[in-house]
Amino acid sequence: MKITGTFLDEISYDIPHQNWGRKEWEADFQRMHSIGIDTVILIRCGLRRWMTYPSQVLARECLGYLPPLDLVDLFLELAERYGMKFFMGTYDSGYYWKNGDPFREQEINRAVINEVWEKYGHRKAFQGWYLTQEISRKMCGTVDIYAQIGRLCKELSGNLPVMISPYVDGMKSISAFNSDIIRKDRSISVEEHAREWNDILSGIQDAVDILAFQDGYCDFSELKDFLSANRELADLHGMQCWTNCESFDRDMPIKFLPIKWEKMLLKLKAAQAAGIAKAITFEFSHFMSPNSCYQAARHLFNRYCEHFNLQE
Amino acid sequence: MKITGTFLDEISYDIPHQNWGRKEWEADFQRMHSIGIDTVILIRCGLRRWMTYPSQVLARECLGYLPPLDLVDLFLELAERYGMKFFMGTYDSGYYWKNGDPFREQEINRAVINEVWEKYGHRKAFQGWYLTQEISRKMCGTVDIYAQIGRLCKELSGNLPVMISPYVDGMKSISAFNSDIIRKDRSISVEEHAREWNDILSGIQDAVDILAFQDGYCDFSELKDFLSANRELADLHGMQCWTNCESFDRDMPIKFLPIKWEKMLLKLKAAQAAGIAKAITFEFSHFMSPNSCYQAARHLFNRYCEHFNLQE
Amino acid sequence: MKITGTFLDEISYDIPHQNWGRKEWEADFQRMHSIGIDTVILIRCGLRRWMTYPSQVLARECLGYLPPLDLVDLFLELAERYGMKFFMGTYDSGYYWKNGDPFREQEINRAVINEVWEKYGHRKAFQGWYLTQEISRKMCGTVDIYAQIGRLCKELSGNLPVMISPYVDGMKSISAFNSDIIRKDRSISVEEHAREWNDILSGIQDAVDILAFQDGYCDFSELKDFLSANRELADLHGMQCWTNCESFDRDMPIKFLPIKWEKMLLKLKAAQAAGIAKAITFEFSHFMSPNSCYQAARHLFNRYCEHFNLQE
Numbered sequence: 001m002k003i004t005g006t007f008l009d010e011i012s013y014d015i016p017h018q019n020w021g022r023k024e025w026e027a028d029f030q031r032m033h034s035i036g037i038d039t040v041i042l043i044r045c046g047l048r049r050w051m052t053y054p055s056q057v058l059a060r061e062c063l064g065y066l067p068p069l070d071l072v073d074l075f076l077e078l079a080e081r082y083g084m085k086f087f088m089g090t091y092d093s094g095y096y097w098k099n100g101d102p103f104r105e106q107e108i109n110r111a112v113i114n115e116v117w118e119k120y121g122h123r124k125a126f127q128g129w130y131l132t133q134e135i136s137r138k139m140c141g142t143v144d145i146y147a148q149i150g151r152l153c154k155e156l157s158g159n160l161p162v163m164i165s166p167y168v169d170g171m172k173s174i175s176a177f178n179s180d181i182i183r184k185d186r187s188i189s190v191e192e193h194a195r196e197w198n199d200i201l202s203g204i205q206d207a208v209d210i211l212a213f214q215d216g217y218c219d220f221s222e223l224k225d226f227l228s229a230n231r232e233l234a235d236l237h238g239m240q241c242w243t244n245c246e247s248f249d250r251d252m253p254i255k256f257l258p259i260k261w262e263k264m265l266l267k268l269k270a271a272q273a274a275g276i277a278k279a280i281t282f283e284f285s286h287f288m289s290p291n292s293c294y295q296a297a298r299h300l301f302n303r304y305c306e307h308f309n310l311q312e
Numbered sequence: 313m314k315i316t317g318t319f320l321d322e323i324s325y326d327i328p329h330q331n332w333g334r335k336e337w338e339a340d341f342q343r344m345h346s347i348g349i350d351t352v353i354l355i356r357c358g359l360r361r362w363m364t365y366p367s368q369v370l371a372r373e374c375l376g377y378l379p380p381l382d383l384v385d386l387f388l389e390l391a392e393r394y395g396m397k398f399f400m401g402t403y404d405s406g407y408y409w410k411n412g413d414p415f416r417e418q419e420i421n422r423a424v425i426n427e428v429w430e431k432y433g434h435r436k437a438f439q440g441w442y443l444t445q446e447i448s449r450k451m452c453g454t455v456d457i458y459a460q461i462g463r464l465c466k467e468l469s470g471n472l473p474v475m476i477s478p479y480v481d482g483m484k485s486i487s488a489f490n491s492d493i494i495r496k497d498r499s500i501s502v503e504e505h506a507r508e509w510n511d512i513l514s515g516i517q518d519a520v521d522i523l524a525f526q527d528g529y530c531d532f533s534e535l536k537d538f539l540s541a542n543r544e545l546a547d548l549h550g551m552q553c554w555t556n557c558e559s560f561d562r563d564m565p566i567k568f569l570p571i572k573w574e575k576m577l578l579k580l581k582a583a584q585a586a587g588i589a590k591a592i593t594f595e596f597s598h599f600m601s602p603n604s605c606y607q608a609a610r611h612l613f614n615r616y617c618e619h620f621n622l623q624e
Numbered sequence: 625m626k627i628t629g630t631f632l633d634e635i636s637y638d639i640p641h642q643n644w645g646r647k648e649w650e651a652d653f654q655r656m657h658s659i660g661i662d663t664v665i666l667i668r669c670g671l672r673r674w675m676t677y678p679s680q681v682l683a684r685e686c687l688g689y690l691p692p693l694d695l696v697d698l699f700l701e702l703a704e705r706y707g708m709k710f711f712m713g714t715y716d717s718g719y720y721w722k723n724g725d726p727f728r729e730q731e732i733n734r735a736v737i738n739e740v741w742e743k744y745g746h747r748k749a750f751q752g753w754y755l756t757q758e759i760s761r762k763m764c765g766t767v768d769i770y771a772q773i774g775r776l777c778k779e780l781s782g783n784l785p786v787m788i789s790p791y792v793d794g795m796k797s798i799s800a801f802n803s804d805i806i807r808k809d810r811s812i813s814v815e816e817h818a819r820e821w822n823d824i825l826s827g828i829q830d831a832v833d834i835l836a837f838q839d840g841y842c843d844f845s846e847l848k849d850f851l852s853a854n855r856e857l858a859d860l861h862g863m864q865c866w867t868n869c870e871s872f873d874r875d876m877p878i879k880f881l882p883i884k885w886e887k888m889l890l891k892l893k894a895a896q897a898a899g900i901a902k903a904i905t906f907e908f909s910h911f912m913s914p915n916s917c918y919q920a921a922r923h924l925f926n927r928y929c930e931h932f933n934l935q936e
Contacts, residue, residue, distance in 0.1 A: 019608050065578060178491055252636075253800045293607035293608045
């Protein structure tokens with residue numbers, strides 16, 4: 001099971017920035033294409049006051065800073081050049097949906113999505129949407145964002161697919177800003193997870209097309225079961241099930257450097273065994289690209305290419 | 313607003329060492345010079361038992377370890393070669409001034425400064441002093457160190473300028489050895505900051521010439537106001553106001569890697585808008601040099617050069 | 625005092641993986657050899673479910689994952705090619721010996737050691753054993769593992785030497801997963817350390833041949849005294865005393881990057897002054913190799929080679 005999609009981590013939340021410009025991004029899209037990546041997903045179009053494109057909505061509503069480069073335009077151009085599908089990430093205030101005001105989060109996103117579709121909707125590579133808020137449990141306000149914003153995206157864009165990438169409330173569900181790597185309290189069982197997500201998916205099945213759980217939050221030994229549960233849930237609700245195969249290592253004190261190849265391979269095999277349709281990763285450019293600022297990423301790339309007999 | 317000065321982070325307090333020798337330092341001074349850096353500031357000449365030069369004072373008073381290389385001599389030589397001004401950092405015991413005995417910190421520094429001036433005072437590049445203890449609030453013992461040691465530096469050296477680089481007690485004022493990045497308690501307002509620093513500067517205005525606040529301790533949205541307050545304070549007390557534009561990222565779990573170019577640009581623009589006289593950085597060699605061990609630094613350098621139309 | 629041995633950090637516990645394959649490991653063994661490293665020590669042959677070689681024992685007893693590459697075979701081949709001694713590390717469950725069941729840890733290790741000896745015991749480079757559990761105090765169950773497993777190793781292998789690498793319960797004895805770098809509670813004195821280890825060594829003197837304490841857990845100023853105590857303890861119990869000179873920096877917020885050369889030199893000089901027989905390091909490939917993913921490692925290598933007049 002090969003990786004055929006990757007997130008583009010802009011605006012980054014917890015991964016230090018590589019300071020790439022147009023030239024470096026072009027080189028990286030070329031590399032992605034060379035190993036069969038056909039889908040790129042912008043993780044968010046804005047975070048707090050940071051924006052990936054010059055958004056009048058975010059400038060007005062969130063006092064957004066004008067970015068030095070229109071990344072959405074650049075990514076669309078590069079996706080077109082390399083024949084990839086581009087999924088557009090929505091806006092994350094970093095605040096409202098986490099602090100009791102999911103309605104405000106929705107409201108801003110409605111305006112953002114309209115603006116985005118108007119500016120970039122005609123671009124050939126614009127092939128889907130990504131709802132950026134990440135949850136692991138039945139956080140009702142956010143589920144409602146999925147439902148409302150997902151539907152709006154689909155209506156606006158002639159039914160382009162909408163993706164979410166939630167996480168499992170597992171033993172590694174711990175803040176990037178906490179030095180621990182394993183939770184001290186109880187983590188969720190596969191059964192509870194399945195029950196809770198069955199409820200969640202019932203409420204959003206007309207709004208979300210692709211369910212791509214992050215695969216790094218449970219122990220490796222539990223992964224196959226969680227992936228199987230996710231695949232069954234997706235089947236039941238008429239969604240596609242992808243795996244978001246994290247390419248960074250959650251088991252080390254430095255949060256986060258590239259994952260050990262053996263771990264990644266094990267996770268891909270678990271996904272294959274669970275009948276997952278497609279593997280994407282968070283994310284190629286920092287953690288498995290030969291262009292990465294982290295040199296272990298280039299070795300991961302080499303190991304990956306060796307394994308799948310890809311040209312390096 | 314370009315960066316025309318940089319700290320030299322020896323002895324490093326919380327930034328891992330690059331293990332550079334004479335050849336690597338020479339290459340880096342050449343790079344600094346090539347983008348218009350005309351001032352280098354040794355952040356401290358010693359920390360605890362570590363020394364940048366073979367100090368008999370520190371060997372005797374603090375059981376200092378003899379360093380493998382005389383960095384002060386090397387930095388002066390390189391500053392001369394590239395026509396830069398060198399500011400000499402004072403000694404930080406890492407202990408006395410933080411633990412109720414600022415007088416002892418002063419006493420050691422008196423002897424260090426005399427020794428330093430005797431050894432290196434005749435060197436052409438020796439053009440200023442930097443008082444190394446960093447404070448954000450009215451820590452009276454340290455303010456007294458500024459006053460006493462600053463005056464001594466000026467008397468000894470025929471009135472060479474003396475610089476300090478305090479910080480704002482803002483929302484990012486949190487230990488490098490704490491995994492959090494945002495404080496949980498209340499941070500200071502611009503008004504409180506201005507009031508408190510007005511008192512502090514009143515006591516040291518004949519001892520300090522340059523006020524160069526670190527710019528990374530508050531939210532980006534607050535920066536312009538803090539910089540303006542600092543500039544007004546400096547004006548009122550007859551000091552020059554510089555900005556210490558941090559080139560590392562305070563918002564990420566890895567403490568610390570190079571800053572995102574967009575953030576640095578935003579901070580430089582805020583400094584310009586506030587009427588700041590000169591921008592220095594902490595610091596070029598780790599965080600924005602093409603020679604840095606961190607590859608994102610070389611991309612930051614490229615973005616910086618692109619923006620200012622400098623040769624790369 | 626030069627470094628003539630290094631650990632091989634597989635399976636890594638807290639150091640992010642470099643994702644090296646056969647080619648990268650070969651290049652690194654060549655480098656090790658070029659600066660006089662004659663001994664390589666596999667830090668453990670397995671950790672939890674991760675294995676360095678396809679172990680039927682660990683697959684059965686610990687549900688071990690089959691590794692993509694037999695590292696024990698590769699390391700033995702490379703050690704042979706470069707005329708090095710290979711020490712085989714034992715298994716660390718990461719669980720039983722830390723959670724009240726050292727007997728189970730012993731039991732698994734008995735089977736592992738028999739398997740390892742059967743598979744690899746005939747290899748020319750197989751020249752010693754390393755007992756992987758690390759302790760600083762009289763943890764009786766683990767001391768018993770040292771005694772029982774050490775004896776078994778020697779019996780099986782015609783008395784090949786057995787090594788341990790404990791640590792000092794000093795001021796830097798703090799988890800890699802804690803953001804602090806200095807303990808808040810009291811650390812051990814040299815006298816207590818010597819008394820306690822005298823007891824421990826009495827119980828294992830026929831089972832362990834080489835005592836190689838990690839040198840990074842106390843303040844630099846205390847190191848000479850701890851090293852002297854260790855050397856005296858080893859003499860008293862008829863063991864060889866080596867120093868495990870850590871090549872990563874314990875004093876920085878990023879856990880862990882390469883150490884500052886000055887610190888390493890100081891530690892090697894302290895070891896020489898204490899009459900230590902041999903210096904090994906944890907570990908060459910991440911922290912002092914020009915092939916390392918951390919660029920400061922290559923500068924450390926250069927400083928090391930300069931100091932000892934080795935070809936770079």
